[in-house]
Amino acid sequence: MSRTxxxxxxxxxxxxxxxxxxxxxxxxxxxxxxxxGGTAATDAGGKTGGTIKTAYTSFPDYxxxxxxxxxxxxxxxxxxxxxxxxxxxxxxxxxxTIVPGLAEDMPDISADGKTYKLKLRTGLKYSDxxxxxxxxxxxxxxxxxxxxxxxxxxxSGIVGxxxxxxxxxxxxxxxxxxxxxxxxDITINxxxxxxxxxxxxxxVFASLVPGDTPFKNMTKDPPPGVGPYKFDNVxxxxxxxxxxxxxxxxxxxxxxxLDTISVQIIKNRRRQTQDTIxxxxxxxxxxxxxxxLRDVRAQYTDKRYKEFVTNSTYYYFLNHRVAPFDKPEVRQxxxxxxxxxxxxxxxxxxxxxxxxFLPPGMKGYQKVDPCPWGDPTAAPDVAKAKxxxxxxxxxxxxxxxxxxxxxxxxxxxxxxxxVLNEIGLKAKPRIVEASVYFTTVGNxxxxxxxxxxxxxxxxxxxxxxxxLVDGKSIQETNNQNFGNVDDPDINAIFNKxxxxxxxxxxxxxxxxxxxxxxxxxxxxxYGHRKLTVFYSDRMDFDDCTVWHPVYNLDFTNLCLK
Amino acid sequence: MSIADSSVQPDLSPVLxxxxxxxxxxxPGISAxxxxxxRLRRNKAALLFGALFVVLVALALxxxxxxxxxxxxxxxxxxxxxxxxxxxxxxxxxFDGVPIAPTWHKKFFLxxxxxxxxxxxxxxxxxxxxxxxxxxxxxxTAFLAVLLGMLAGYFRGWxxxxxxxxxxxxxxxxxxxxxxxxxxxxxxxxxxIGPLQIQGGSLWIPTLIIGVVSVVYLxxxxxxQVLSLREKEFVEAARAQGAGPVKIMFSELLPNLASTxxxxxxxxxxxxxxxxxxxxxxxxxxxxxEPSWGTMLSDGVVLLxxxxxxTIVPGLMLVLTVLALNVFGDGVRxxxxxxxxxxxxx
Numbered sequence: 001m002s003r004t005x006x007x008x009x010x011x012x013x014x015x016x017x018x019x020x021x022x023x024x025x026x027x028x029x030x031x032x033x034x035x036x037g038g039t040a041a042t043d044a045g046g047k048t049g050g051t052i053k054t055a056y057t058s059f060p061d062y063x064x065x066x067x068x069x070x071x072x073x074x075x076x077x078x079x080x081x082x083x084x085x086x087x088x089x090x091x092x093x094x095x096x097t098i099v100p101g102l103a104e105d106m107p108d109i110s111a112d113g114k115t116y117k118l119k120l121r122t123g124l125k126y127s128d129x130x131x132x133x134x135x136x137x138x139x140x141x142x143x144x145x146x147x148x149x150x151x152x153x154x155x156s157g158i159v160g161x162x163x164x165x166x167x168x169x170x171x172x173x174x175x176x177x178x179x180x181x182x183x184x185d186i187t188i189n190x191x192x193x194x195x196x197x198x199x200x201x202x203x204v205f206a207s208l209v210p211g212d213t214p215f216k217n218m219t220k221d222p223p224p225g226v227g228p229y230k231f232d233n234v235x236x237x238x239x240x241x242x243x244x245x246x247x248x249x250x251x252x253x254x255x256x257x258l259d260t261i262s263v264q265i266i267k268n269r270r271r272q273t274q275d276t277i278x279x280x281x282x283x284x285x286x287x288x289x290x291x292x293l294r295d296v297r298a299q300y301t302d303k304r305y306k307e308f309v310t311n312s313t314y315y316y317f318l319n320h321r322v323a324p325f326d327k328p329e330v331r332q333x334x335x336x337x338x339x340x341x342x343x344x345x346x347x348x349x350x351x352x353x354x355x356x357f358l359p360p361g362m363k364g365y366q367k368v369d370p371c372p373w374g375d376p377t378a379a380p381d382v383a384k385a386k387x388x389x390x391x392x393x394x395x396x397x398x399x400x401x402x403x404x405x406x407x408x409x410x411x412x413x414x415x416x417x418x419v420l421n422e423i424g425l426k427a428k429p430r431i432v433e434a435s436v437y438f439t440t441v442g443n444x445x446x447x448x449x450x451x452x453x454x455x456x457x458x459x460x461x462x463x464x465x466x467x468l469v470d471g472k473s474i475q476e477t478n479n480q481n482f483g484n485v486d487d488p489d490i491n492a493i494f495n496k497x498x499x500x501x502x503x504x505x506x507x508x509x510x511x512x513x514x515x516x517x518x519x520x521x522x523x524x525x526y527g528h529r530k531l532t533v534f535y536s537d538r539m540d541f542d543d544c545t546v547w548h549p550v551y552n553l554d555f556t557n558l559c560l561k
Numbered sequence: 562m563s564i565a566d567s568s569v570q571p572d573l574s575p576v577l578x579x580x581x582x583x584x585x586x587x588x589p590g591i592s593a594x595x596x597x598x599x600r601l602r603r604n605k606a607a608l609l610f611g612a613l614f615v616v617l618v619a620l621a622l623x624x625x626x627x628x629x630x631x632x633x634x635x636x637x638x639x640x641x642x643x644x645x646x647x648x649x650x651x652x653x654x655x656f657d658g659v660p661i662a663p664t665w666h667k668k669f670f671l672x673x674x675x676x677x678x679x680x681x682x683x684x685x686x687x688x689x690x691x692x693x694x695x696x697x698x699x700x701x702t703a704f705l706a707v708l709l710g711m712l713a714g715y716f717r718g719w720x721x722x723x724x725x726x727x728x729x730x731x732x733x734x735x736x737x738x739x740x741x742x743x744x745x746x747x748x749x750x751x752x753x754i755g756p757l758q759i760q761g762g763s764l765w766i767p768t769l770i771i772g773v774v775s776v777v778y779l780x781x782x783x784x785x786q787v788l789s790l791r792e793k794e795f796v797e798a799a800r801a802q803g804a805g806p807v808k809i810m811f812s813e814l815l816p817n818l819a820s821t822x823x824x825x826x827x828x829x830x831x832x833x834x835x836x837x838x839x840x841x842x843x844x845x846x847x848x849x850x851e852p853s854w855g856t857m858l859s860d861g862v863v864l865l866x867x868x869x870x871x872t873i874v875p876g877l878m879l880v881l882t883v884l885a886l887n888v889f890g891d892g893v894r895x896x897x898x899x900x901x902x903x904x905x906x907x
Contacts, residue, residue: 270865289863290658290675290863290864290867291863291864291865291866291867291868292866293657293658294657294659294867297657339640339641341640341641342638342640342641342654342677343640344656345640345641345654345655345656345657345658345677346640346658346675346676347658348657348658349656349657349658379641405844407860407863410849411675411676413849414636414638414676414849414850415638415640415676417636417849417850418636418637418638418676418850419638421636428762428849428850429849429850430761430762430848431748431844431848431849433745433844
């Protein structure tokens, strides 16, 4: 998931537990936009109707389901577009449960794990009344691949996908996707088994759009989708509206309560906070401004304000290919010296200190206890760190610590520089503009020795975190494995586990990989981000706040008092 | 900024004495410069603010001493540390990220910032950086402006046209935007022009940028003055004696430009310090970990309500420094030419 801190992209909460494959059976009714027979669409209670105003700090990267890769984008897009598979609109482990979306039932997976068979519900219509066809799924995936979306890599395992990308012909066929509009059958063939694929099918990228949707960025005029809301009044960089679709009634799918959710871009977080306090804004997506956080906590906690730990990890990368971090003792020294209590202060308390690389809400998380580098809530062992630096013979070596110009990242880079200086290295921070930060440190030519990094889950599967430290994911440019971590033992564990669709069976393997990653000091994880909900007085805080583990605050559950 | 009047020459008119009576003058043996010094000494406000500037420079030079007293460095983070203030143990930075306010003791005398760094120590080290950049940039500006102004004014013709049009193009750019564009582009990769190589985080990057973009403010008045001076009899006489252009420019014209340069110099320093603060505030000036008043202001803005000292302290220092230079600069102008109306308008 995009690492942009702008607007604090966040995709998860403590989604700890079971991945249950919930069957959806039943017949659907005969209304427009419904599947055939079955029980009515879900309306979870609470007052319906009304309009609210929400504030974002920045406009979403895209309002096109094929392209958007930020929290701001996905939070809205999930309400407008529904993929073949989706999640329950619930909190915690229940919210991480995959359920059929536009598919009638969960996929029929072949024994070798390479073939997925689904069937589209019948009678589905987009918000503009167009009928939904099975071939629309292939078209949606083609758009992701053809437009070089950030999500393209998730679907490159489909047979023929890489050739499709290479040939560059938009209308060419992807042989690994076979659809039949008459029957609604959809068959997906993979080049190799991938236990994460059900989750990949839930991603917004895989949302169905009409088969004539152009192969271009449709943010200015988003295509219609099948969902409880539709986009209206899109004003780039200023805002947009989510308007309820009354005809949306897909079995077991959540319908919206509010009539309209108006998203406004207010760049100044202090102003957002003030407007929310004064009830001019009903919900602000980002945490309150740092110097107002204390007052908001004191006055509004559990009345209009709440904090949630996300499925994210904040860490420093240490480049294994560049001295001095090519030496394990030096990486160990950094792990010993970093004070996680100090780092939590840099986030104004919105960071849960931790030792693990996997976040606490993630399947496969087992707390590494005792932490080999010291208790995250206690003082660090700087003396030991200094001794390791001496032992490694790198005292006085120059190090550049990269950070970007967003407030927390800059402070984090300055902090680590100070720590490295304290233990005997000669470090200084280098601050890069946020919009080019990850491409800069992800370019091997930069030879970034150390720096800030973070990751928010794309979907609640540990494989989504381990690709950041997978030797196979190292690239010359746009590298996400900033530390160039390539440990054969750890690679073997999670690569094998990734092939198994039964996540319960391999949870222990992921826990082992996480423990090894920490013990071998390949990265310096220090905590997991907390994000917030802050409402106006109009909002029903108690009954209509659902923090989804993947999509944050669930817009479909919002309601007024 | 615009220059209201570009002509400044030492004034030899009689000086009013304490009784309001015009003194006879200039007295025999008293040079024009001595007269100017006498006028300056009578300007109490200029002397006061000049002394203030000297005090600020002294404080900046004493930064390492204060750092020793406070037992810290400008980059040292004390996020999880505690400090005893009046017998009470306080956190340097609370768990919800609020730094300690001024303790008025040797440790964290002016409080701490969000990284737990001592504000007083950073302020003094920031003063060193700001004053270094201000003074050095002003020297670069003066050097380039005098050179270009003299060449344009003396040779006229194509030389003047090329130089003047180039200055006009630079004048057309908003100085701050130009500075930000250059600062951001050079901050990461540094500057490499032939043998000249400067690293990205060096103080020389903002110094050179400010020195160059400020040339227009002095070059045009210098050019105007040279255009006037080249027609004077002493220049004609020098030419008649066989002096070449270089000798005339440096032996005849430059001494006559000295007073202009002197009047403008304090204002250039003030302008450079302000521009450096603005560039650093926008992230295009002084790079971390070097402290600067501009970066301190930028860092402090996010905690305006809970830690106002983070913005008040560097802001106040900036105001005092620029005010001191401006008032002293006005005093120098008045001393050299009481009738001149030179000022830099923002």
